[in-house]
Amino acid sequence: MLRVENLSKEFRNSRGRQRNVVKAVSNLSFQCQPGEIYGLLGPNGAGKTTTLRCLSTLIKPTSGNVWIDQYNVLEHGQIFRSKIGFLTSDMKLDGYFTPDYMMNWFGQLNKMEDCRIEQQKEKLFNDLQMTDFIHKKIDQLSTGMKQKTAVAISLIHDPEVIIFDEPTSGLDVITSKAVTDFLVSRADSGKIVIISTHNMTIAEKLCHRFGILVDGELKEEGTLSDIIEGSSWDNLEDVFFSYILPGGNHV
Amino acid sequence: MFKDSLIILRKELRRIFTDRRLLFMLVVLPLVMLPLMYSFMGRANKARMVEINSYSSRITICSGEGGEEVRGWFFESLSALNAHVETAGTYELDSLKQRVIDKDLEVLVVMPDSMDDHIRAGSAFDLSIFYNSTGDYSKFAFDQVDIAFAAVGEAIIRQRIMESGMSEDVLTAFTINKQLAAGEFADLAEEGSMMGKLIGVMLPFFIVIYLFANSMKVGLDSVAGEKERGTLAMLLVNQVSRLSIVLGKMISVMVAAIVGAVSSAIGLRIASRYLISMTSDSGASISEYTMGSTAVLQFAIVVIPLAILISSLVLLVSTFARNVKEGQGMIMPVYIAVMVMGVTTMQTGDIPPEWMRMTPIFNSLVVLKDIFMQDAVWGNIVFSLATSLVVSAVLIFITLRMFNDERVLFRI
Numbered sequence: 092m093l094r095v096e097n098l099s100k101e102f103r104n105s106r107g108r109q110r111n112v113v114k115a116v117s118n119l120s121f122q123c124q125p126g127e128i129y130g131l132l133g134p135n136g137a138g139k140t141t142t143l144r145c146l147s148t149l150i151k152p153t154s155g156n157v158w159i160d161q162y163n164v165l166e167h168g169q170i171f172r173s174k175i176g177f178l179t180s181d182m183k184l185d186g187y188f189t190p191d192y193m194m195n196w197f198g199q200l201n202k203m204e205d206c207r208i209e210q211q212k213e214k215l216f217n218d219l220q221m222t223d224f225i226h227k228k229i230d231q232l233s234t235g236m237k238q239k240t241a242v243a244i245s246l247i248h249d250p251e252v253i254i255f256d257e258p259t260s261g262l263d264v265i266t267s268k269a270v271t272d273f274l275v276s277r278a279d280s281g282k283i284v285i286i287s288t289h290n291m292t293i294a295e296k297l298c299h300r301f302g303i304l305v306d307g308e309l310k311e312e313g314t315l316s317d318i319i320e321g322s323s324w325d326n327l328e329d330v331f332f333s334y335i336l337p338g339g340n341h342v
Numbered sequence: 343m344f345k346d347s348l349i350i351l352r353k354e355l356r357r358i359f360t361d362r363r364l365l366f367m368l369v370v371l372p373l374v375m376l377p378l379m380y381s382f383m384g385r386a387n388k389a390r391m392v393e394i395n396s397y398s399s400r401i402t403i404c405s406g407e408g409g410e411e412v413r414g415w416f417f418e419s420l421s422a423l424n425a426h427v428e429t430a431g432t433y434e435l436d437s438l439k440q441r442v443i444d445k446d447l448e449v450l451v452v453m454p455d456s457m458d459d460h461i462r463a464g465s466a467f468d469l470s471i472f473y474n475s476t477g478d479y480s481k482f483a484f485d486q487v488d489i490a491f492a493a494v495g496e497a498i499i500r501q502r503i504m505e506s507g508m509s510e511d512v513l514t515a516f517t518i519n520k521q522l523a524a525g526e527f528a529d530l531a532e533e534g535s536m537m538g539k540l541i542g543v544m545l546p547f548f549i550v551i552y553l554f555a556n557s558m559k560v561g562l563d564s565v566a567g568e569k570e571r572g573t574l575a576m577l578l579v580n581q582v583s584r585l586s587i588v589l590g591k592m593i594s595v596m597v598a599a600i601v602g603a604v605s606s607a608i609g610l611r612i613a614s615r616y617l618i619s620m621t622s623d624s625g626a627s628i629s630e631y632t633m634g635s636t637a638v639l640q641f642a643i644v645v646i647p648l649a650i651l652i653s654s655l656v657l658l659v660s661t662f663a664r665n666v667k668e669g670q671g672m673i674m675p676v677y678i679a680v681m682v683m684g685v686t687t688m689q690t691g692d693i694p695p696e697w698m699r700m701t702p703i704f705n706s707l708v709v710l711k712d713i714f715m716q717d718a719v720w721g722n723i724v725f726s727l728a729t730s731l732v733v734s735a736v737l738i739f740i741t742l743r744m745f746n747d748e749r750v751l752f753r754i
């Protein structure tokens with residue numbers, strides 16, 4: 092089980108003489124069970140990336156903590172990293188190498204045995220339908236193929252928790268579906284999946300539970316029916332807009 | 343930990359040594375740049391000499407009244423030149439000068455009236471010779487005329503001395519280098535030391551340039567590039583420690599730097615042959631310079647720490663910068679400063695000032711020069727090694743601190 096406990100993150104910016112503190116995430120708490128896909132929704136600058144970076148040990152929370160079972164992010168960074176797979180949409184892999192080479196390399200970085208790497212490679216290449224292009228240079232691949240490669244690389248060590256920051260942004264519907272189907276299959280096999288997105292249609296179809304994040308604060312949390320029942324709207328998108336559009340009843 | 347560094351290093355090296363374009367820039371360019379440049383310059387020089395020698399200069403002698411016989415001597419002296427000589431009257435002087443200005447005439451000689459009276463009286467007279475240094479052949483023609491006329495002057499003096507009853511031997515007080523034994527040369531420079539000196543003077547500059555250029559080519563992409571592409575995050579969520587990442591990347595940058603330094607040293611070695619044949623008149627001193635094994639060892643002891651120092655410097659900037667472009671902007675001033683150091687060592691004499699020996703980078707360059715001049719002192723070599731390593735350690739320490747600082751890694 093993954094548990095986020097009162098997570099806050101502040102950035103101190105010093106632009107010129109001015110020093111100001113940006114509260115990117117304030118007092119965020121939620122939980123995810125194995126088999127569950129959790130969607131973190133929010134407009135630009137809401138704090139989604141910041142939250143996911145805290146979850147993946149890249150940055151340290153100002154206060155609060157994150158737990159995976161009995162391990163927490165502040166004390167057990169190394170173990171934490173072995174349990175998570177992290178991916179951001181704005182990542183561009185070095186085009187010089189092949190997907191196959193990168194998989195091997197990231198496998199080694201994760202201290203995996205060679206035979207285990209081979210097993211994982213075969214499984215991921217099949218599941219993501221990548222076998223046609225694993226020996227081509229990444230430079231020569233389409234955007235969708237690149238994203239599939241990135242997904243495969245981030246999961247080479249078969250982590251319990253999958254943390255993807257906007258995994259479908261910039262993809263066409265077919266690749267987008269391939270990626271989301273893949274995530275569903277992971278969740279079905281007992282993994283915890285956490286994604287961030289602005290795409291309500293995908294979120295509604297894909298996620299079991301949602302958190303709506305606005306200005307670093309969690310405004311709504313729960314399943315689709317939890318969220319809709321407590322509001323005067325009948326779909327996720329309208330609830331979302333009511334928090335962020337001027338004139339919305341929560342603004 | 344070192345095993346992890348090795349995983350990182352292997353990939354970085356594979357990136358460098360299997361990419362033909364990168365390999366060309368890192369290895370081939372420093373190797374062929376200098377030989378190409380010098381052979382080109384040498385060839386251009388030779389072509390120019392051939393062209394000048396085949397050009398027939400236009401010379402006009404403008405003279406006053408009388409003195410036909412004396413004028414004849416001067417004409418005679420010019421007959422050996424590849425020149426077209428004309429005569430003119432003094433009334434044309436202004437238009438002739440204009441022709442020199444217009445590069446329509448290479449040399450204008452103006453002779454005074456009745457030169458033979460002066461000769462007879464044993465007194466001196468004035469010749470004016472005009473040329474135009476901006477013309478392609480004018481100065482060359484002037485020098486030739488000058489030499490030819492000097493010979494006329496000497497003949498006149500010889501004549502006077504003989505007329506006064508003295509022997510013409512009084513004209514020669516001594517000769518230089520007429521009595522050298524067979525196989526003996528005036529230039530006593532040791533075999534190969536001329537090329538050694540030439541390499542010694544130029545090499546520190548090129549070594550430091552290519553150490554820097556190659557470090558930048560590989561090092562800026564190595565961290566700043568990964569930040570820019572967002573792949574650094576992928577690297578950090580793995581099981582490898584940040585120290586291993588820094589070391590692995592550091593060594594790969596260093597390898598690229600050293601490869602560039604060695605290539606440029608070999609390139610300069612090849613180029614120095616053209617350079618010597620361009621600068622020295624006699625072919626006698628073009629003997630090969632070979633580095634002894636001590637010199638090779640000393641070279642390695644100086645260049646490797648220098649490469650470590652420069653690559654840690656580049657890696658530090660690369661870690662701090664948000665992207666490659668910002669990194670380039672930050673490193674440029676340092677690059678220029680180091681280039682100035684290179685030029686300075688090129689221009690200092692055999693005994694550099696003490697502060698140069700104390701300054702990191704500078705002292706390595708000075709010692710490098712000593713090595714090729716064959717007068718390196720081990721104390722200085724060890725000192726430059728020590729300063730380079732100490733400074734590198736400090737730089738690596740700072741880089742490591744930055745690598746553990748999310749404000750640097752995720753700076754926006």
Ligand SMILES: Nc1ncnc2c1ncn2[C@@H]1O[C@H](COP(=O)(O)OP(=O)(O)OP(=O)(O)O)[C@@H](O)[C@H]1O
Nearest residue numbers: 102113115134135136137138139140141752753754
């Ligand atoms: N490293 C940083 N330094 C300073 N401020 C930061 C940093 N990272 C994020 N912020 C600020 O924190 C806030 C939240 O940013 P974050 O990137 O988490 O939003 P997001 O929800 O991922 O937005 P988007 O949909 O645009 O990706 C923003 O105001 C941003 O400017």
Ligand SMILES: [Mg+2]
Nearest residue numbers: 139140141256
């Ligand atoms: Mg984001």
